[in-house]
Amino acid sequence: xxxxxxxxxxxxxxxxxxxxxxxxxxxxxxxxxxxxxxxxxxxxxxxxxxxxxxxxxxxxxxxxxxxxxxxxxxxxxxxxxxxxxxxxxxxxxxxxxxxxxxxxxxxxxxxxxxxxxxxxxxxxxxxxxxxxxxxxxxxxxxxxxxxxxxxxxxxxxxxxxxxxxxxxxxxxxxxxxxxxxxxxxxxxxxxxxxxxxxxxxxxxxxxxxxxxxxxxxxxxxxxxxxxxxxxxxxxxxxxxxxxxxxxxxxxxxxxxxxxxxxxxxxxxxxxxxxxxxxxxxxxxxxxxxxxxxxxxxxxxxxxxxxxxxxxxxxxxxxxxx
Amino acid sequence: xxxxxxxxxxxxxxxxxxxxxxxxxxxxxxxxxxxxxxxxxxxxxxxxxxxxxxxxxxxxxxxxxxxxxxxxxxxxxxxxxxxxxxxxxxxxxxxxxxxxxxxxxxxxxxxxxxxxxxxxxxxxxxxxxxxxxxxxxxxxxxxxxxxxxxxxxxxxxxxxxxxxxxxxxxxxxxxxxxxxxxxxxxxxxxxxxxxxxxxxxxxxxxxxxxxxxxxxxxxxxxxxxxxxxxxxxxxxxxxxxxxxxxxxxxxxxxxxxxxxxxxxxxxxxxxxxxxxxxxxxxxxxxxxxxx
Numbered sequence: 001x002x003x004x005x006x007x008x009x010x011x012x013x014x015x016x017x018x019x020x021x022x023x024x025x026x027x028x029x030x031x032x033x034x035x036x037x038x039x040x041x042x043x044x045x046x047x048x049x050x051x052x053x054x055x056x057x058x059x060x061x062x063x064x065x066x067x068x069x070x071x072x073x074x075x076x077x078x079x080x081x082x083x084x085x086x087x088x089x090x091x092x093x094x095x096x097x098x099x100x101x102x103x104x105x106x107x108x109x110x111x112x113x114x115x116x117x118x119x120x121x122x123x124x125x126x127x128x129x130x131x132x133x134x135x136x137x138x139x140x141x142x143x144x145x146x147x148x149x150x151x152x153x154x155x156x157x158x159x160x161x162x163x164x165x166x167x168x169x170x171x172x173x174x175x176x177x178x179x180x181x182x183x184x185x186x187x188x189x190x191x192x193x194x195x196x197x198x199x200x201x202x203x204x205x206x207x208x209x210x211x212x213x214x215x216x217x218x219x220x221x222x223x224x225x226x227x228x229x230x231x232x233x234x235x236x237x238x239x240x241x242x243x244x245x246x247x248x249x250x251x252x253x254x255x256x257x258x259x260x261x262x263x264x265x266x267x268x269x270x271x272x273x274x275x276x277x278x279x280x281x282x283x284x285x286x287x288x289x290x291x292x293x294x295x296x297x298x299x300x301x302x303x304x305x306x307x308x309x310x311x312x313x314x315x316x317x318x319x320x321x
Numbered sequence: 322x323x324x325x326x327x328x329x330x331x332x333x334x335x336x337x338x339x340x341x342x343x344x345x346x347x348x349x350x351x352x353x354x355x356x357x358x359x360x361x362x363x364x365x366x367x368x369x370x371x372x373x374x375x376x377x378x379x380x381x382x383x384x385x386x387x388x389x390x391x392x393x394x395x396x397x398x399x400x401x402x403x404x405x406x407x408x409x410x411x412x413x414x415x416x417x418x419x420x421x422x423x424x425x426x427x428x429x430x431x432x433x434x435x436x437x438x439x440x441x442x443x444x445x446x447x448x449x450x451x452x453x454x455x456x457x458x459x460x461x462x463x464x465x466x467x468x469x470x471x472x473x474x475x476x477x478x479x480x481x482x483x484x485x486x487x488x489x490x491x492x493x494x495x496x497x498x499x500x501x502x503x504x505x506x507x508x509x510x511x512x513x514x515x516x517x518x519x520x521x522x523x524x525x526x527x528x529x530x531x532x533x534x535x536x537x538x539x540x541x542x543x544x545x546x547x548x549x550x551x552x553x554x555x556x557x558x559x560x561x562x563x564x565x566x567x568x569x570x571x572x573x574x575x576x577x578x579x580x581x582x583x584x585x586x587x588x589x590x591x592x593x594x595x596x597x598x599x600x601x602x603x604x605x606x607x608x609x610x611x612x
Contacts, residue, residue: 056414102597109356109413110596113547117589120544128582239540242421249418286433293426300419301407 015167022159028275031227034159036268037166038224043247043259044166044173045216050245051254052177053209054189059099059115060244062122063092063214065236067221069126072139072231081145085222092218096211104207111210119238126233138232142225162223169219174256176212185209189254246296252306261307265292323456328573334462336549336569337469341524342542343549343561344473345517350555351493352513355405356417359424361543363396363521368534369431371525372440381443389522397518401511424539431536439538444530465527472523473562476516480558489513541585548588552595554605563603567591 022030046060067088074084103114126133133139144153145161152161176182187195188202196202225231243266251262273285284291303309342360349355357363367388374384404423408416446464450457480486491499492509500506524542532538549568553560568588576584595602 054414056417102593105596105600109417110551112417113551113592114589114596116544117548117586117592121586121589124583124586128580242425246418246421246425287429289429290426290433293422293424293429296422296425297404297419300415300422301404304411304415 015163018163019160022156027155030155030159032268032271034155034162034227035224035271036263037159037162038220038227039244039247039267040259040263041166041169041220041223042217043244043251043263044170045213045220046244047213047248047253047256047259048173048177048185048216049210049213050248051252051258052182052185052189053206054192055104055206055210056109056112056245057115057210057213058112058238058241058245059119059122060213060217061236061238061240062115062119063096063217064221064224064240064244065122065126065233066092066095067218068225068231068236069133069139069221070218071222071225072142073132075143075145075226076139076141080147081222081226082147085219088218088222089215092221093211093215096214097207100207100210104203104210115241116238119236119241123233123237126236134232136232138230140230142229142231144226144229158227162227165219165223169216173216177256181205181208186254246292250296250299250306252308255306255308258306258308265307324577326456327458328577329570330458330466331462332570332573333566334465334469334569335573336566337466337473337562338524338527338565339542339545339549339568340562340565341469341472341520341527342546343553343565344476344558345520346546347550347555347558347561348493348513349517350550351558352489353405353409353510354413355409356413356420357517358417358420358543359427359539360521360546361539361541362424362427363392363518363539364525364528364542365431365534365536365539366396366427366525367392367522368442368525368529368538369435369440371529372442372534375443381445385445385522385526388525389519392518392522393515395518396521397515398511400518401514405514424543428536428539435536437536439533439535442529442534445526461530468523468527472520476520477558485509485512545588548592551602552588552591554602557602557604557606560602560604567603 018033022033025033042060042064046057049055049057070088070091071084074087075081079087099114099118100111103111127135129135130137144151144158146152152158177185184195184200184205187198188200188205192202224235247262247266248259249262250265251258251260270285270288273281273288276285299306303313305312342364345363346357346360349357370388370391371381371384374387375381379387400423404419405416408419444461445468446461448460450459451463478486480490488499488504489509489512491502491504492506496506499509528542529538532541545565545568549564550561551564552567553562553564568591571591572584572587575587
């Protein structure tokens with residue numbers, strides 16, 4: 001079996017397993033799985049910025065939040081879900097361009113600072129502009145979608161709906177990365193000077209990668225708002241952005257499925273530990289972030305390519321030189 | 322008018338505190354090419370160390386000195402040996418990510434192992450205000466300005482007037498030439514890590530009485546330090562000072578005259594304006610691209 005075929009089979013098997021597991025899972029477990037999928041939309045987008053365009057973004061949670069608030073306001077105003085998705089995506093894309101332009105014009109790691117400050121500012125707007133965002137009280141009773149008469153109100157139905165959305169988003173990103181555009185992204189990460197000399201406009205492509213990554217977070221935010229049905233500023237604090245960035249790095253930035261591993265580590269695992277009834281696991285939950293932080297340091301020192309690069313290491317050792 | 326001057330003085334005092342944290346940050350960047358995203362936690366830890374010292378009955382000044390020594394060993398040399406040394410020379414991103422990991426781990430250790438509450442820290446300065454002609458200035462602000470000023474002047478004198486200080490500047494300007502000239506680069510870099518740690522302890526001493534010691538107190542001070550450093554000019558030590566004071570004063574003015582809710586956004590607005598119109602920073606010199 002070729003590597004590509006094996007990968008496809010694995011992917012289909014994984015999706016099928018997910019569909020089957022969800023059908024038998026408890027309500028709270030389905031909710032948690034859906035939450036993981038929603039965060040995955042944001043981290044998939046961030047991987048484009050970090051892993052393929054080689055930029056540090058510390059503001060993904062802000063775009064996630066903008067998507068969620070746009071969705072909450074628009075859905076409550078009766079705009080259909082499928083129309084809200086592009087609105088939120090385009091809004092984040094445009095904001096991403098406006099923020100990335102000054103930062104990327106200068107030095108590339110300035111984007112990290114600009115996005116970090118941006119996230120702080122967005123958080124303040126969410127908390128203070130009560131007329132628009134409900135302030136700390138947030139926005140409640142956000143509806144779940146009904147499309148062509150089919151309601152996705154139920155928790156399982158909404159899980160499948162989100163899964164379909166994620167697969168569509170991932171497919172679009174996959175296609176993008178295989179297109180000449182996407183290859184330019186990787187080229188400018190691997191060797192920006194060579195890419196530039198070959199006629200790739202570094203700044204334009206980097207900016208584009210960042211804005212597309214932001215748009216993905218916006219789309220994820222829409223699904224998030226409908227999932228939790230009540231939003232407030234808390235989840236969109238910049239610490240969430242840090243966790244999203246670390247999820248991409250821990251999984252293996254620049255690997256298409258890196259964010260899947262990373263998002264499981266930052267979203268699913270701590271929740272599983274929290275809800276566990278075993279005492280020692282509960283203890284683990286309290287100290288989880290300590291282990292996680294130290295693991296990130298260790299990973300940077302010994303395995304900078306992330307968890308998914310372990311396989312490559314073994315392969316390299318086996319391969320005859 | 323009285324309000325304005327009061328805001329100006331207290332803003333300068335707060336800004337001087339930001340400047341101290343920013344100063345360590347720029348020194349590390351210049352001498353070792355390290356961007357430390359756990360700079361805020363480097364301030365938070367000494368604040369708790371001093372609280373511990375006080376709870377064992379030490380007077381504040383002694384607790385401060387003990388914290389300085391501990392910080393120079395743990396946050397200076399320890400941080401350098403365990404993390405920075407292994408990642409220097411692999412570009413900026415791995416170090417940024419590793420220090421983000423340090424930041425999360427340290428915050429979580431304090432929260433899970435000690436407390437998630439905010440703890441009051443005694444001030445090294447007497448309370449009360451000084452009134453001159455209807456203008457009120459608190460003794461804490463005056464004390465902060467004097468102490469921060471003395472430290473900055475002392476540090477400048479050390480960097481410009483002593484052989485060791487000048488050797489450190491040489492390393493910052495051009496590591497290779499410094500090595501050729503027989504300067505012990507490793508030692509100089511180690512000194513810079515130590516100085517950064519001690520500056521963080523002073524920052525903690527000055528800021529903790531107002532902002533309280535809390536596991537996440539470093540988030541805000543760390544961000545102000547980056548922004549101050551960039552606004553002033555990343556490659557200029559004086560730039561950190563200007564950036565810090567500018568942020569402190571403008572935050573105070575915006576908080577009073579515009580809206581207290583958006584005080585925290587001032588640093589970002591200033592940063593975006595600076596990188597749009599003067600990317601090398603207000604006092605910085607344009608750097609050639611190192612390829």
